Amino acid sequence: MKIANLLWSAAAAILLVLPPYYLLSAPNNGGQSALLRTVNSYLKSAYAHDHRKAYRLISTRDRQIKSEDLYIQEKGPFSGFTLTVAGKLAEMIEVRPIGATENDATTKVNFNIKLPDANSLSALLLDWDQDKLNALPKPRQKEILDAIDAQRRAGKLKFIEGEEELTLVKENGLWRVVFDWAAGLRVQYDAIVPQNEAIEATPLNSETSVRANELFTIIYRVRNSSQETVATRIVHRVEPPELRQHLDLVECALLLPVKLKPGEDREFSSTYMVRGDLPDGSKQVKVTYDFQVEK
Secondary structure (H helix, E strand, C coil): CCECECCCCHHHHHHCCCCHHHHHHCCCCHHHHHHHHHHHHHHHHHHCCCHHHHHCCECHHHHCCCCHHHHHHHHCCCCHHHHHHHHHHHCCCEEEEEEEEEECCEEEEEEEEEEECHHHHCCCCHHHCHHHHHCCCHHHHHHHHHHHHHHHHCCCCCEEEEEEEEEEEEECCEEEEECCHHHCEEEEEEEECCCCCCEEEEECCCEEEECCCCEEEEEEEEEECCCCCEEEEEEEEEECHHHHHHEEEEEECCCCCEEECCCCEEEEEEEEEECCCCCCCCCEEEEEEEEEEEC
């Protein structure tokens, strides 16, 4: 992650001689308080998968590269009770600033973060299956929320701690998070289907731009236009081939065969992450789903 750079000024130059922690915690520094509010708001929104709210805290330059709909699709939004419980956990996030570094018009903020280990609650939360969680009756939903509160009071709720950074920029007096997607890796999507088979497949979006260590999701709409049930799976192709090892496939719904009934139309998603060891100068990669029909 990364945080923000403040505009250079005489006042900022004076602040730079102070210890980094003072820069972020001075009680009368309203600008820095606003910066940290943006950091906290973005982290909590992103953790809760409230990506519509998180998107509003992203810089204008980045929003010109990636639309709100594409951002939300790539991140996988929560809704209903799933969003409620994730939001509850997000409010437990603790951020302790370490320091800030100014560079031209941006400010990079380093901080320690402590956040609930969502995976440790998988059993209680039905493996975070949205359909199952959102379908729970209200009394059961309340029991789950109460159980989380009870774990926290008893000191049994597990947390993860680490050091992160965000880069921010000030726009019209408001701090916004910078990812610099324009300088990121351009990822293009394509599909190949058998010529003599009745499988249609199209990516919902043709391309995106991502930075190293950023998770993103690709969604393909697949249709069986034949009169028979077919089973299909994909062969995952990456071009240029030398970049394949730098693109981690985190999860894919089509690596194993899936059956489609006649006329059935379904969406399948895959999640990727560009590794931090991406070679310098890498600007573009193409991901192609080569659909195979199982006999």
